[in-house]
Amino acid sequence: MEHYHRILAINPGSTSTKIGVFENESELLEHTIRHDRAELEDYHSIIDQYAFRKEMILRTLDEAGINLSRLSAVVGRGGLLRPIEGGTYEVNEDMLHDLKEGYSGQHASNLGGIIAWEIAKQLNIASYIVDPVVVDEMHDLARVSGFADFERKSIFHALNQKAVARKTASDMNRDYEDLRLIITHMGGGITVGAHRYGRVIDVNNGLHGEGPFSPERAGTVPAGDLVSLCFSGDHFSSEIMKKIVGQGGLVGHLGTNDAVEVENRIAKGDDKAELVYEAMAYQIAKEIGAAAAVLEGKVDAVVLTGGLAFGKEFVQKIKSRVEWIADVLVYAGENELEALTAGALRVLRGQEKAKSYHIPSVES
Secondary structure (H helix, E strand, C coil), rough: CCCCCCEEEEEEEECCCEEEEEEEEEEEEEEEEEEHHHHHHCCCCCCCCHHHHHHHHHHHHHHHHCCHHCCEEEEEEECCCECCCCEEEECHHHHHHHHHCCCCCCCCHHHHHHHHEEEEEHHHEEEEEEEECCCCCCCCHHCCCCCCCCCCCCCCCCCHHHHHHHHHHHHCCCCHHHEEEEEEEEECCCCEEECCCEEEEECCCCCCCCCCCCCEEECCCCCHHHHHCCCCCCCCHHEEEEECCEEEEEEECCCCHHHHHHHHHHHHHHHHHHHHHHHHHHHHHHHHHHHHHHHHCCCCCEECCCCHHHHHHHHHHHHHHHHCCCCCEEEEEHHHHHHHHHHHHHHHHCCCEEEECCCCCCCC
16 A cells, blocks of 8 residues: 655745645645735845744644644755766755855755755754755766856756656656656757756756747857957946846847747737847757757657647657657656655655755865
């Protein structure tokens, strides 16, 4: 008889906190708590918001009649930690330290592990994070950039990419660890990962601009022109960064990050919108082709996921250029709460062992 595990999943965003309660894979509750920007501005830093957000979560669960004593575990979105391999990690003191300090940057996702730990501690149950954006499984060749001063970094949509990779393997009646997959997450940012036998051996940095441009990000841009712009004296560094992340891509070209709006403009005969939208699909297809080269042309499936995968015409623009590589599968959406829950369930069911996060001893 199957044992039932009740999981609370927490996914903090910049102005909202998504929570879900699952009994095994079955959703009992899913709710988005909206936070007023003015209210959040009262806090000096993102990390200072954790007590406020925790209380909002507990109040929402109480109003929904969720009995906390029946929880088996709490799982939160992983934040900007040190580079780590993929998997489910139990929250510990080292992790809490790096999340609070913002080791790799301050982001709302850093709150996920902290709040999960705070709630779980009171219930004497385990707390976890799953596949944070800093998952780094790249092979050494992929790290070398043409600029000797710095390496390429692995920062991508690891949670969704790993979850979709496992879903693909299940649907193919195969093990993730036996497959060679190209997983493309298409949302506000776009990342294309080359998955070889359970590890993402190469992926574009989706945070600070590499790979295809996206609804909000510039992707790879001509380096010489960027340097000239930086030293023109007309822009602060923060303005340049906004042009790369937040105001790049569709926003920079068309003034919107809404793909549906762009498609509506195209339907009304907007030639510029059509060109830019087609170019975004073209660049994604190019990146998929590059990932196929990384996998030496031996690819079991090309997978498209994320919010943009709901757009059938957009998906077709990509498929028409890459379906020669392998079958193209589509799993639209992100389903982050489900992915977090699945990671916790694999540990609770003994299918995986929870990994431990450590600060190197020289820094302890």
